[in-house]
Amino acid sequence: MMDFTLWDIVRNLLLSMRWTVVLSLIAFIGGGVVALLLTVIRLSPSRWVQWPVMAYVELFQGTPLLMQLFLAFFGLGALGIQVSAWTAATLALVLFTSAFLTDIWQGCIRAIPPGQWQGARVLGLGRLQTLHHVILPQALRLAIAPTVGFSVQVVKGTALASIIGFVELTRTGTMLNNATFKPFLIFALVALGYFLLCYPLSLYARHLEKKLNVTGSR
Amino acid sequence: MSLVRVDALHKSFGHLEVLKGIDLKVSAGEVVSIIGRSGSGKSTFLRCLNQLEQHDSGRIEINGQVLDANSMAPALLSENVGMVFQNFNLFPHKTVGENVMLAPMIVRGEREREASRLARRMLERVGLADRFDAWPEQLSGGQQQRVAIARALAMSPKVLLCDEITSALDPELVGDVLKVLEQLARDGMTLILVTHEMSFARDVGSRVVFMHQGRIHEQGDSREVLSQPRTPELQQFLSAVR
Amino acid sequence: MAMALDFSALAPYGGEVAAGVATTISLTAVATLVGITAASVLAWLKLNGPAGVRWGIQAYVELVRNTPFIVQLFFIFFGLPALGVSLEAWVAALIAMTMNLTAYATEIVRAGIESIGKGQLEAARVLGLSRRQTYRHVVLVPALRKIYPALTNQCIIVMLGSAVISQISVEELTWAANFIASRNFRNFEAYILATLIYLALSIGMRQLFRLAGWHFLGGRQGRPSS
Numbered sequence: 001m002m003d004f005t006l007w008d009i010v011r012n013l014l015l016s017m018r019w020t021v022v023l024s025l026i027a028f029i030g031g032g033v034v035a036l037l038l039t040v041i042r043l044s045p046s047r048w049v050q051w052p053v054m055a056y057v058e059l060f061q062g063t064p065l066l067m068q069l070f071l072a073f074f075g076l077g078a079l080g081i082q083v084s085a086w087t088a089a090t091l092a093l094v095l096f097t098s099a100f101l102t103d104i105w106q107g108c109i110r111a112i113p114p115g116q117w118q119g120a121r122v123l124g125l126g127r128l129q130t131l132h133h134v135i136l137p138q139a140l141r142l143a144i145a146p147t148v149g150f151s152v153q154v155v156k157g158t159a160l161a162s163i164i165g166f167v168e169l170t171r172t173g174t175m176l177n178n179a180t181f182k183p184f185l186i187f188a189l190v191a192l193g194y195f196l197l198c199y200p201l202s203l204y205a206r207h208l209e210k211k212l213n214v215t216g217s218r
Numbered sequence: 219m220s221l222v223r224v225d226a227l228h229k230s231f232g233h234l235e236v237l238k239g240i241d242l243k244v245s246a247g248e249v250v251s252i253i254g255r256s257g258s259g260k261s262t263f264l265r266c267l268n269q270l271e272q273h274d275s276g277r278i279e280i281n282g283q284v285l286d287a288n289s290m291a292p293a294l295l296s297e298n299v300g301m302v303f304q305n306f307n308l309f310p311h312k313t314v315g316e317n318v319m320l321a322p323m324i325v326r327g328e329r330e331r332e333a334s335r336l337a338r339r340m341l342e343r344v345g346l347a348d349r350f351d352a353w354p355e356q357l358s359g360g361q362q363q364r365v366a367i368a369r370a371l372a373m374s375p376k377v378l379l380c381d382e383i384t385s386a387l388d389p390e391l392v393g394d395v396l397k398v399l400e401q402l403a404r405d406g407m408t409l410i411l412v413t414h415e416m417s418f419a420r421d422v423g424s425r426v427v428f429m430h431q432g433r434i435h436e437q438g439d440s441r442e443v444l445s446q447p448r449t450p451e452l453q454q455f456l457s458a459v460r
Numbered sequence: 461m462a463m464a465l466d467f468s469a470l471a472p473y474g475g476e477v478a479a480g481v482a483t484t485i486s487l488t489a490v491a492t493l494v495g496i497t498a499a500s501v502l503a504w505l506k507l508n509g510p511a512g513v514r515w516g517i518q519a520y521v522e523l524v525r526n527t528p529f530i531v532q533l534f535f536i537f538f539g540l541p542a543l544g545v546s547l548e549a550w551v552a553a554l555i556a557m558t559m560n561l562t563a564y565a566t567e568i569v570r571a572g573i574e575s576i577g578k579g580q581l582e583a584a585r586v587l588g589l590s591r592r593q594t595y596r597h598v599v600l601v602p603a604l605r606k607i608y609p610a611l612t613n614q615c616i617i618v619m620l621g622s623a624v625i626s627q628i629s630v631e632e633l634t635w636a637a638n639f640i641a642s643r644n645f646r647n648f649e650a651y652i653l654a655t656l657i658y659l660a661l662s663i664g665m666r667q668l669f670r671l672a673g674w675h676f677l678g679g680r681q682g683r684p685s686s
Contacts, residue, residue: 062616062662064623066634067655074647119307119366122268122300123321123373124293133320137311152526159528163627170531183538191527191535198526 004180016172017193023158026090028151031097038102060099066160068092073164089161097154108142149205152198169193221246221408227276236262238432249409251419254429260412264379268299281376293325300375304382306362308354315350318369340368344398360391364398380411420444428452469646470653480636487554488619495561503569524563530624532556537628553625561618568610572603605677612669616662
């Protein structure tokens with residue numbers, strides 16, 4: 001067994017953080033695109049269209065991300081579709097993220113007071129015109145802070161990809177621990193790595209929330 | 219010919235029958251004040267006139283057009299009817315000018331230049347020409363309500379509905395809004411108001427409609443009805459208000 | 461060719477699944493009770509305590525909220541023995557779950573407390589209530605009412621997150637699913653079953669919280685008290 005210096009450990013962890021960042025970005029952007037589609041679909045006045053979207057959100061919010069990862073990885077494998085840990089992790093995290101973002105964005109649209117719909121309606125604006133010119137611009141503003149806030153959950157969620165063998169920060173930590181038997185140091189460093197990624201996002205989300213509150217609803 | 223004609227209007231919310239058969243005719247240029255206790259159905263009635271609430275049965279005809287929210291687009295429903303709300307409902311993400319310009323541009327397809335000119339003219343009518351670029355939140359309640367009036371007027375409605383438009387205002391701001399309404403009445407605008415401002419109803423209004431338990435209980439010339447109410451219910455209501 | 465799904469292959473493992481569900485529920489219940497109680501105290505200290513305490517609580521909350529649960533778990537289970545603190549797996553899991561919930565709930569409760577208007581505090585003051593009495597009767601209960609939906613969600617998130625403690629061999633629901641998969645290689649069926657049970661648990665928890673809220677808080681949760 002080779003000896004690891006502190007620098008070896010830190011360097012390996014830093015290098016593996018790349019994959020945490022890449023996976024987070026893909027999950028967040030991919031999830032955002034899917035959520036955008038679902039949010040638009042959810043705006044349909046028909047219950048039969050709304051219902052599947054609500055069920056989708058409920059399903060992903062009501063089950064563990066770990067199970068979603070297992071189903072994507074082992075489950076698809078059992079069905080004869082062989083997927084890599086990378087594909088399974090990406091798929092599960094994108095779907096997971098999309099469900100939460102759909103819920104957040106839907107909530108922002110619902111938070112716009114009914115008076116805004118009525119004000120537009122009595123001026124003769126149709127449903128889509130009202131959404132486009134009156135509701136969505138205001139909802140978008142409301143959505144920014146919680147969306148940034150949720151990105152922290154996505155980064156932390158990628159840690160579970162380690163369990164199906166995707167080599168990112170947490171997985172690298174476990175492997176280093178197996179090689180060095182310095183669990184206290186290594187998991188503290190792993191935690192620090194996540195903290196360095198997540199804390200700025202948390203601070204930014206809080207800053208946005210304050211800023212948007214101060215300027216009021218404009 | 220009547221500008222507004224309502225026949226046998228019924229409306230229920232679940233088991234609660236709110237409107238139990240309303241008949242009303244309003245001629246062009248009339249200023250009709252609807253008064254009554256809360257729960258008498260007056261706001262619901264007003265909101266039926268532009269189909270914010272859909273009636274269950276009966277008939278509403280405005281400027282020769284029968285209203286039906288199921289078959290008519292919002293643009294058609296509000297072609298002849300403007301509305302001002304108790305809580306203004308200005309669009310907070312748009313400036314005062316943009317609030318007024320929005321509907322002319324989107325619904326009528328006017329160009330920005332025309333719409334902007336129209337908006338300035340409407341804001342002038344309510345005495346706020348200089349606040350074109352302000353944000354709604356920078357204005358007092360009374361000013362916001364005048365912007366809401368200008369916004370409604372920009373669509374050149376035949377009838378303007380006002381739903382307790384001074385109720386959310388501080389007392390010292392009520393006067394400015396009423397003055398704008400008074401000027402509109404003098405210019406010949408047809409107004410239907412739900413209001414608690416009895417002196418305004420008497421001095422500016424041409425007719426008072428007293429609603430009680432989902433029906434029109436008493437109506438007539440505003441001075442007459444307010445000074446010599448015939449039914450005990452209206453007498454009681456007026457003595458409570460004063 | 462894909463295998464056909466065969467859920468009957470799961471039947472022999474009913475005992476493991478039931479035991480797993482029981483463990484998941486017990487750990488969640490303890491973490492919820494301890495976590496919410498601790499959070500109520502920490503939230504009060506965060507707003508009223510001395511500067512050092514406030515800073516300490518803030519640091520704790522930020523640390524927990526900005527690191528993954530699995531890393532916290534590994535740190536407690538694998539890392540602490542290096543300092544001479546050796547914990548059984550289920551104890552480490554319970555500590556991690558409670559710690560996690562406490563941090564989130566502290567923030568939620570604090571936001572609830574801050575939403576109580578100054579007028580309420582002044583009204584309590586002129587009625588002669590002490591600071592402690594005011595916190596308990598005028599602030600905490602209305603605040604809990606207001607944040608109840610958020611608190612419910614957070615407890616459900618902790619329950620769902622507990623799937624991860626299977627990684628340190630706590631024999632809960634996910635562990636049971638893994639166990640079945642390792643015996644009969646029916647991965648898909650085992651995980652679908654576990655997923656459905658988790659879904660039922662989260663729906664059940666939501667109902668339970670609703671009933672409990674009705675009972676203890678008077679059934680007006682989540683609506684602004686106006």
